[in-house]
Amino acid sequence: MNIASLLASKGGNVITVGPQESIRSALGLLAQHNIGALVVVEGLGPVGIVSERDIVRALARTESILVQPIAAIMTREVIIGTPQDDLIAVGNTMTERRIRHLPVVEGGRLVGIVSIGDVVKAQRDQYQGEVDTLQFQLLHEDEAKLHQAS
Amino acid sequence: MAADEPVGTDERPLRVAIIGAGPTGYYAADHLLRHTAPVIEVDLFDRLPTPFGLVRFGVAPDHQKIKSVTAAFDKVATHPRFRFFGHVELGKDVSVDDLRRHYHQIFYCTGAQTDRRMGIPGEDLRGSYPATEFVAWYNGHPDFRDCQFDLTKERVAVVGVGNVAVDVARILCRSADELATTDIADYALEALRESRVKEVYLLGRRGPAQAAFTNPEIKELGELADADITVRPEEAALDELTRAALAQNPDRATSKKVEILQSYAHRPRTGKSKLLVVRFLVSPVELLGDDAGEVTAIRLIRNRLVATPTGTLQAKPTGEIEDLPVGLVFRSVGYKGVPLPGVPFNDDWGVILNEKGRVLDSQTKQPLVGQYTAGWIKRGPTGVIGTNKPDAAETVTGMLEDLARDIHLRPSDATPEAVERMVRERQPQYVSYQDWLRLDDIETRRGKETGRPRVKFTRVKDMLAALGRA
Numbered sequence: 001m002n003i004a005s006l007l008a009s010k011g012g013n014v015i016t017v018g019p020q021e022s023i024r025s026a027l028g029l030l031a032q033h034n035i036g037a038l039v040v041v042e043g044l045g046p047v048g049i050v051s052e053r054d055i056v057r058a059l060a061r062t063e064s065i066l067v068q069p070i071a072a073i074m075t076r077e078v079i080i081g082t083p084q085d086d087l088i089a090v091g092n093t094m095t096e097r098r099i100r101h102l103p104v105v106e107g108g109r110l111v112g113i114v115s116i117g118d119v120v121k122a123q124r125d126q127y128q129g130e131v132d133t134l135q136f137q138l139l140h141e142d143e144a145k146l147h148q149a150s
Numbered sequence: 151m152a153a154d155e156p157v158g159t160d161e162r163p164l165r166v167a168i169i170g171a172g173p174t175g176y177y178a179a180d181h182l183l184r185h186t187a188p189v190i191e192v193d194l195f196d197r198l199p200t201p202f203g204l205v206r207f208g209v210a211p212d213h214q215k216i217k218s219v220t221a222a223f224d225k226v227a228t229h230p231r232f233r234f235f236g237h238v239e240l241g242k243d244v245s246v247d248d249l250r251r252h253y254h255q256i257f258y259c260t261g262a263q264t265d266r267r268m269g270i271p272g273e274d275l276r277g278s279y280p281a282t283e284f285v286a287w288y289n290g291h292p293d294f295r296d297c298q299f300d301l302t303k304e305r306v307a308v309v310g311v312g313n314v315a316v317d318v319a320r321i322l323c324r325s326a327d328e329l330a331t332t333d334i335a336d337y338a339l340e341a342l343r344e345s346r347v348k349e350v351y352l353l354g355r356r357g358p359a360q361a362a363f364t365n366p367e368i369k370e371l372g373e374l375a376d377a378d379i380t381v382r383p384e385e386a387a388l389d390e391l392t393r394a395a396l397a398q399n400p401d402r403a404t405s406k407k408v409e410i411l412q413s414y415a416h417r418p419r420t421g422k423s424k425l426l427v428v429r430f431l432v433s434p435v436e437l438l439g440d441d442a443g444e445v446t447a448i449r450l451i452r453n454r455l456v457a458t459p460t461g462t463l464q465a466k467p468t469g470e471i472e473d474l475p476v477g478l479v480f481r482s483v484g485y486k487g488v489p490l491p492g493v494p495f496n497d498d499w500g501v502i503l504n505e506k507g508r509v510l511d512s513q514t515k516q517p518l519v520g521q522y523t524a525g526w527i528k529r530g531p532t533g534v535i536g537t538n539k540p541d542a543a544e545t546v547t548g549m550l551e552d553l554a555r556d557i558h559l560r561p562s563d564a565t566p567e568a569v570e571r572m573v574r575e576r577q578p579q580y581v582s583y584q585d586w587l588r589l590d591d592i593e594t595r596r597g598k599e600t601g602r603p604r605v606k607f608t609r610v611k612d613m614l615a616a617l618g619r620a
Contacts, residue, residue, distance in 0.1 A: 004499055005530040011505035013515050083499075085462040086360075092399045093461040102460065111498060129537030133219070136536070140218045 003090055004083035006122050007104060007112035014103075014113050016041040019048065019071035023058065026050050026070050037101040039113055040074050046103045046110050048074035080105050081114065087126075091119045157254055158188025158553055163231065165564045166549075167253040169240050169490075171196035172203025173535045174259035174525030176223040177542040183229045188553060191231040193253075193569060197239035198292065199581040199613045200589065201227075203261060205535065206606075207291045210317040211332035212324065214603050219535055227583050233566065235573050236581030237610065243577040246492035252569050254558040255520045255549055258490060258502055258509070259542070262526040266484035268309065272437030273481075277445035281308065281318045281482035288321055288342075290335035290608035301345040303477025307448045309434055310482035311354035311361040316371065318480050319352045323377035323424050333593075333603045349425045350377075351474060355433040355453055355465040358385070358411045359392045359404050368410050372417075377424035383415040385430040389455050391463055431455075432472070433465060437479060447475045485531040493521070502527050507545025508552075520559035522549055585617050592616055 016039045017026050026038055030052055040048035050070050058065045058073045065073070079097070081090060081104045094102060094116050104112040158164045166182055168175045171194050179192045200206055202220050209216045227234060238244060240260075249256050265280035267273060277300060286294035308319045321329070326343040334342075354361050358381075361368075372379050388396070388408060396405060411428065419425070432450040440446050450472045453465035486500025494503040494512040502523040503510045509521035524545040525538050533541075552558060573580050581589075589607060596605035607613045 001532045005532040008496065008499035008501045008530045009504055009506055009528050011503070011510055011515055079459045081460045082458065082462075084464070085458060085460045088399075088401075089395070089458075089461040089463070092395075093459075096398075106498075125540040126533055126537060128540050129533050129535075131536075132539055133216075133534050133536035136219055136222060137215050140221060141215070144218075 001087045001122070001126065002084050003081060003087055003104065003114055003119075006087070006114050006118045007083065010112060010118070014039055014110055016046075016110065017050070017070055018042065019074065020069045022066065023050075023055060023068050023070055023073065024066040027055060027066065030055075036115065037113070038070075039103045039110060040070055041110060044109050045105060046078060046080065048076045049078045049101060049103065050074040051101065078103060082106060083111065087119065087122055090114065091123060094119060156556075157558060158190065160189050162564075163189040163191045164255065164553055164558070165191050165253045165561070165566075166193070166255045166257060167249050168192060168194045168257045168259065170203065170259040170261060170525070170527075171201035171234065171236070172259060172261055172525065173205060173219065173223070174261075174538040174542050175203070175257075176201075176226050177539045178257055178259065178524055178546060179229075179232060180222075180226045181543050181546040182549075183226065183231060185550075188550070189231075191566065192229075193233045193235060193566075195235045195238050195240065195244075197237070197242075199237040199586070199610055200607075201234060201236065201583075201586060207286055207289045208314075209289075209535075210285075210321060211289065211334035212320070212328065213317075214332070216535070217603075232583075234581070234583040234586065235569075236586060238573055238577045238580050241491035244572065246490075248572060250520075250559050250561065252561050252564060252572065253520075254553075254561060254564065255522060256559070257545070257549075258493060258521070258523045258527060259525040260490060260527050261487065262485035262500070262531040263488045264486055265481065266486060268434055268481050268483055270434055270436050272439055272445070275437050275439040275445045276443050277303065277477055278437055278479040278481070281310070281314050281480040282485070284318055284480055285314060288334050288338040290338070290606040292608060292610050295335065295337065295608040299341070300478065301341055301347055304346055304348045305351070305474075305476040306347055306349070306478040306480070307351045307353055307434075307474060307476040308480045308482060309353050309448075311352055311363055311428075311430075312482060313363055313367055315352055315480075315482040316363045316367045318482065319350045319426060320371060320374070322347050322350050323371075323374050323426050325376040328375050331602060333597065333606060335606055335608050337608070347424065347478075349427065351476065352426070352428045353432055353434065353448075353450070354428070354430045356463065357389060357392055357430050357455060358408050359388060359396065360455075360463060361407070361430070363407075365403060365407050365410065368407060371426060371428075372410070372414060374422075374424075374426070376422045377426050378417075378419045378422045379414050379426045379428065380417065380419070381411050381414040381428045381430075383412075386412045386415040391455050391457055395461065395463065431465065433467065434479075435471070438473065445477060445479055447473045448479055449473050485526070487527040487530075494518070499530055501530055504528055506548055507541075508548050519557055520552075579614055579619060581613070581617070589613055589616060
């Protein structure tokens with residue numbers, strides 16, 4: 001399974017900000033959309049990511065940080081995925097490198113963002129589906145045998 | 151009845167139309183009908199007279215155990231607040247506007263009905279087909295029963311290593327005796343009995359560890375009555391990157407898969423009449439044809455694996471070319487949904503534009519009132535049949551949340567009788583669940599006489615005739 005299927009039911013919008021917008025505006029967007037990170041975009045492509053943790057850390061240092069531009073605190077070295085990336089590989093990489101959000105780019109264009117929660121949910125649904133299918137087949141086999149015996 | 155009375159009561163049940171009677175449609179109906187509060191009524195529509203979607207027309211005829219899931223679907227159908235309207239097509243017999251007049255909520259689960267193209271020269275030469283067409287044909291789908299495949303060709307390439315590709319390769323390699331005990335369509339059984347196919351090539355662009363097929367399926371390929379299987383040792387071997395990835399994140403299923411494939415590399419041929427060759431690290435770049443416009447070969451480029459930033463191992467062409475002479479090509483490189491008339495579509499992913507199953511307005515990207523989706527048309531073609539159960543549940547949860555907030559369509563006549571009147575008028579030959587059970591009974595009885603699970607009706611007019619509606 002690739003991560004395109006996670007993005008397919010996440011709607012069309014990725015919430016983005018420009019690097020020169022204020023940290024306060026980023027905070028507003030995080031609260032408004034109830035999300036944990038924003039992709040920082042210049043032109044069509046991502047140039048960074050700013051998470052609630054980045055802001056919390058900056059605030060703990062300097063209370064006046066909110067008027068600063070996002071570029072001052074954003075993470076610039078971002079791991080970027082493509083829709084064809086394998087769910088399992090993405091899950092492993094995010095877990096090992098403690099990444100909670102992965103921007104997804106296709107043809108230079110930002111097409112989505114995958115959170116570690118999305119990955120866990122997709123894996124859970126996949127396993128749940130497989131277990132359910134196998135259980136049903138086993139139970140059905142038993143019933144068919146009983147039916148034949150009687 | 152006053153319009154402001156709450157919906158979801160005995161007097162005013164929540165009425166839901168589900169479009170598409172595949173597994174997702176039944177799972178959704180089951181989730182909805184489990185509730186005693188709110189009270190919900192479900193009408194399940196399908197454009198074909200027969201229910202079960204890909205369980206009937208996708209799951210291979212020699213995989214009857216997988217088809218047994220229909221027993222659970224039949225149980226859902228016994229619910230007193232469930233109705234089936236078969237042979238009624240959205241966009242042809244009824245429109246989304248019609249449904250809005252009679253239902254509080256509409257649920258689309260029409261699956262991924264078309265295949266992705268390889269996008270290479272020669273793809274449309276005679277002898278090159280989507281694997282799904284072949285699958286629908288041998289499974290007796292009324293829209294595909296008249297397809298023709300030239301099975302006088304001795305060599306066949308199946309592009310892809312997902313479970314559909316494996317099904318196609320396996321059916322081509324089965325003996326007539328093996329197929330004769332399945333519910334494969336009669337005409338397909340006859341055509342395959344005459345088949346001169348001798349060699350079948352399954353082509354994967356990545357390595358054995360990355361192939362999408364599951365272990366039971368690949369093991370089954372090694373147990374065919376009249377076909378040997380082989381893999382090139384150098385293609386079954388693990389590359390350094392895969393080895394490192396498996397060392398860091400051990401995965402028993404993948405290791406087992408590689409082990410099975412490597413065992414095929416060392417298996418001697420036993421003189422069976424067909425040979426199945428599983429190839430890895432090759433991508434088709436062109437189909438070559440003769441003057442008559444028929445496929446004569448598939449040109450492959452060899453790949454090696456490279457890691458993307460997320461650790462995914464991707465195929466990268468090396469430049470090394472190889473021509474594989476074949477007379478038939480089946481492509482199975484992915485599937486996508488078909489837009490429904492009047493329903494917003496997301497072209498990026500080939501699905502209905504949605505967020506967790508709520509259909510979104512194309513402009514505002516905000517949820518549309520009373521419209522939902524699940525299954526492959528919601529998330530794309532992934533997972534096994536059972537994966538659609540949690541997927542449908544997620545959407546149903548949203549539907550119930552919306553109902554609790556009084557967000558639903560305001561139909562002008564939300565009675566079951568009004569729907570029946572409309573359907574009778576638009577499609578007098580609609581098929582009810584009782585009708586389907588009669589067809590099912592006739593099919594299984596015809597099967598008993600010849601030692602098969604069933605003998606399928608493959609023409610709509612034959613189904614209607616059997617129901618006395620000639």
